[in-house]
Amino acid sequence: MDRLIYTAMTGAKHTMGQQAAVSHNLANATSTGFRAELHKLRAVPVQGEGLATRAFVVDASVASNFEPGPMQHTGRALDVAVEGKGWLAVQLPDGREAYTRDGSLQLSANGVVQTRSGLPVLGDGGPVTIPPDNELLVGKDGTISALQAGGAENVVNVIGRLKLVNPPETSLVRGDDGLFRLQDGAAAPQDENVRVAGGYLEGSNVSVVDQMVQMISLARQFEMQTKMLQTAEANDRAGAQVLSVR
Numbered sequence: 001m002d003r004l005i006y007t008a009m010t011g012a013k014h015t016m017g018q019q020a021a022v023s024h025n026l027a028n029a030t031s032t033g034f035r036a037e038l039h040k041l042r043a044v045p046v047q048g049e050g051l052a053t054r055a056f057v058v059d060a061s062v063a064s065n066f067e068p069g070p071m072q073h074t075g076r077a078l079d080v081a082v083e084g085k086g087w088l089a090v091q092l093p094d095g096r097e098a099y100t101r102d103g104s105l106q107l108s109a110n111g112v113v114q115t116r117s118g119l120p121v122l123g124d125g126g127p128v129t130i131p132p133d134n135e136l137l138v139g140k141d142g143t144i145s146a147l148q149a150g151g152a153e154n155v156v157n158v159i160g161r162l163k164l165v166n167p168p169e170t171s172l173v174r175g176d177d178g179l180f181r182l183q184d185g186a187a188a189p190q191d192e193n194v195r196v197a198g199g200y201l202e203g204s205n206v207s208v209v210d211q212m213v214q215m216i217s218l219a220r221q222f223e224m225q226t227k228m229l230q231t232a233e234a235n236d237r238a239g240a241q242v243l244s245v246r
Contacts, residue, residue: 008228015222024217025206033101034204036065066169069205071197077136078105081202086194087180089122089163090115097122097187098179099165101202123160124190130159136199164194
């Protein structure tokens with residue numbers, strides 16, 4: 001009885017949490033560079049005092065789907081998409097690094113290349129700054145070149161290079177802001193093998209069909225766990241009646 005009650009009770013609780021994660025994935029089905037969240041449940045025995053039959057359900061493996069999303073051509077000079085594995089490095093307000101696949105970049109009033117949320121994009125020497133009145137060109141290896149408007153034809157000046165990294169996916173954790181960081185808080189080294197495509201954006205890797213099927217499955221799981229609690233209550237009531245008769 002204990003195992004039934006505790007497993008069903010905590011299973012229903014974490015199933016609601018999974019529903020929230022699926023809803024979050026669906027809400028970001030069109031977000032640039034978004035990585036779908038994955039959740040799995042398992043039962044674990046209660047540690048410490050208590051009956052050995054008691055077990056809790058826990059969300060044991062919160063992970064991310066790192067499969068690449070679809071490439072979308074935009075033709076915009078400040079749009080870049082990482083091809084295959086790899087990440088763009090950005091600078092957080094506290095000076096630390098974080099990593100994103102959202103390559104929809106923009107220029108600040110001071111010419112600093114930044115994300116749409118206002119975080120500076122890092123290059124090989126710190127945040128990347130573009131001189132005024134220049135057209136931006138991004139090479140396959142992340143090299144940033146500037147072509148001055150009204151200047152000499154075919155004169156391209158290399159002004160920096162995007163910091164492209166490719167740390168082990170198992171060492172990455174997702175923050176509340178949607179950006180990824182290394183678990184130890186360190187900065188990942190530049191990876192010379194990472195390539196980007198200028199004029200492209202990477203779409204979300206969320207499969208709307210899969211997430212809808214998952215949402216239906218979770219709703220049925222929640223209903224089943226609720227019925228198990230009702231069954232446990234009915235069994236307890238019937239057992240109490242039998243004992244009272246005796």
